[in-house]
Amino acid sequence: MDAAAPTTPLEPTARTRVNRGRNRAVTDRAALLELLGDGLVAHLGVQVGDHPLVLPTAYAVDADGPDAEGTLYLHGSVAAHWLRSSMEATVCVTVTELDGLVAGRSAFHHSMNYRSAVVIGTARAVEDAAERRHALDLIVDHMLPGRSATLRASTRKELAATAVLAVPLREASMKARAGDPVDEDGDVAAGVWGGHLPVRRVIDAPVPAADNLPCAALPDHLLRRPTA
Amino acid sequence: MDAAAPTTPLEPTARTRVNRGRNRAVTDRAALLELLGDGLVAHLGVQVGDHPLVLPTAYAVDADGPDAEGTLYLHGSVAAHWLRSSMEATVCVTVTELDGLVAGRSAFHHSMNYRSAVVIGTARAVEDAAERRHALDLIVDHMLPGRSATLRASTRKELAATAVLAVPLREASMKARAGDPVDEDGDVAAGVWGGHLPVRRVIDAPVPAADNLPCAALPDHLLRRPTA
Numbered sequence: 001m002d003a004a005a006p007t008t009p010l011e012p013t014a015r016t017r018v019n020r021g022r023n024r025a026v027t028d029r030a031a032l033l034e035l036l037g038d039g040l041v042a043h044l045g046v047q048v049g050d051h052p053l054v055l056p057t058a059y060a061v062d063a064d065g066p067d068a069e070g071t072l073y074l075h076g077s078v079a080a081h082w083l084r085s086s087m088e089a090t091v092c093v094t095v096t097e098l099d100g101l102v103a104g105r106s107a108f109h110h111s112m113n114y115r116s117a118v119v120i121g122t123a124r125a126v127e128d129a130a131e132r133r134h135a136l137d138l139i140v141d142h143m144l145p146g147r148s149a150t151l152r153a154s155t156r157k158e159l160a161a162t163a164v165l166a167v168p169l170r171e172a173s174m175k176a177r178a179g180d181p182v183d184e185d186g187d188v189a190a191g192v193w194g195g196h197l198p199v200r201r202v203i204d205a206p207v208p209a210a211d212n213l214p215c216a217a218l219p220d221h222l223l224r225r226p227t228a
Numbered sequence: 229m230d231a232a233a234p235t236t237p238l239e240p241t242a243r244t245r246v247n248r249g250r251n252r253a254v255t256d257r258a259a260l261l262e263l264l265g266d267g268l269v270a271h272l273g274v275q276v277g278d279h280p281l282v283l284p285t286a287y288a289v290d291a292d293g294p295d296a297e298g299t300l301y302l303h304g305s306v307a308a309h310w311l312r313s314s315m316e317a318t319v320c321v322t323v324t325e326l327d328g329l330v331a332g333r334s335a336f337h338h339s340m341n342y343r344s345a346v347v348i349g350t351a352r353a354v355e356d357a358a359e360r361r362h363a364l365d366l367i368v369d370h371m372l373p374g375r376s377a378t379l380r381a382s383t384r385k386e387l388a389a390t391a392v393l394a395v396p397l398r399e400a401s402m403k404a405r406a407g408d409p410v411d412e413d414g415d416v417a418a419g420v421w422g423g424h425l426p427v428r429r430v431i432d433a434p435v436p437a438a439d440n441l442p443c444a445a446l447p448d449h450l451l452r453r454p455t456a
Binding site: 110218 | 243268269271272273274275276277278279280281282283284286318319320321322324326329331333334335336338340342344346348364365367368371372375376379380382383386389390408409411415416417419420421422423424425426427428429430431432433434435436437438439440441443444445446447450453454
């Protein structure tokens with residue numbers, strides 16, 4: 001990805017164009033990358049036989065990945081049906097952060113404050129050993145920044161049991177809503193209360209596993225995620 | 229839904245059977261309904277032309293709805309392409325709650341603690357006026373319990389602009405993971421720290437809209453959602 005890319009506007013195709021609520025479409029690649037950085041779980045959708053399947057999955061983004069606009073990586077067990085179905089298939093990867101509950105003055109104007117990214121593309125099975133290791137490190141570090149460097153190398157057996165998928169960040173769109181409800185003038189004038197309830201994710205302090213040896217010390221990098 | 233239904237085990241079909249990590253499959257309908265009660269955002273997947281599309285959406289469940297095992301309701305603008313594509317189509321609705329980040333002693337054993345429900349079914353366009361109003365009330369009340377009874381009735385124009393979809397809770401599966409990492413004995417014996425970081429959602433106190441009249445009083449029911 002070239003140095004200018006983080007500010008390249010998103011260029012939606014017919015598949016990713018935001019058709020509804022265009023005022024909520026975000027066309028700033030930096031905002032997309034920030035959202036993908038904030039999110040922890042992606043929902044991957046793929047057609048499996050006669051039906052769509054949507055499953056939650058960990059992910060990571062490499063803004064300097066092999067695809068011109070950046071690469072989104074997913075992983076899973078090589079035995080997972082959904083993962084095999086996704087390889088070389090067209091997938092949709094959606095990351096949503098819920099930011100608030102919007103209490104409108106009428107049922108119609110209730111809404112949610114959120115940021116949501118939709119990426120559509122062909123999922124490439126990552127075969128190159130170096131790219132696979134890099135992608136898996138990114139996924140661990142996206143969840144727990146700084147952790148991959150502290151872990152032993154994955155074994156050949158572990159790597160063989162893990163499938164890695166790459167989706168280009170080319171066809172991507174983003175929507176966001178923030179702030180107050182947008183109500184009918186008459187409902188506001190009638191004195192009905194409107195507003196929103198902020199929603200946020202809290203990550204608590206690390207809880208040691210029951211089988212930790214007494215000598216197992218909590219590493220400093222695990223103190224980077226907790227928000228409370 | 230009959231009175232016994234909340235404890236009816238989930239009966240996965242070939243489409244919803246949990247193929248991977250069967251130890252994480254939950255076959256208790258009460259647990260499914262509890263998760264759907266806890267969640268606020270669903271991810272709806274539908275095949276649109278040559279690609280799947282996954283979008284976040286509000287939802288509600290009527291455990292006593294018209295479908296034998298309960299009904300999941302979604303709504304949106306009648307002008308929304310994804311909603312029109314979903315009508316009478318096979319959709320997948322997934323609700324995921326992230327409960328923790330699992331720091332294994334190796335990259336391979338990193339995981340997340342979560343609960344996830346996957347519902348596959350044909351989305352019925354709800355046309356009956358009473359069912360539409362009921363579903364829309366449920367969706368508002370799922371987000372903000374007690375609110376729908378305090379709002380004016382929706383206008384015919386508002387109702388005409390809103391599409392409501394119903395998905396039977398028949399083909400449903402649930403997966404859940406909780407607690408400690410499950411690591412290789414050698415990594416535990418080596419004294420590497422393992423554990424997890426709990427993740428939770430916090431809803432803050434209501435923030436009034438800038439255009440509230442001075443006389444607009446915060447209604448008590450909006451104090452039921454905040455967790456902090």
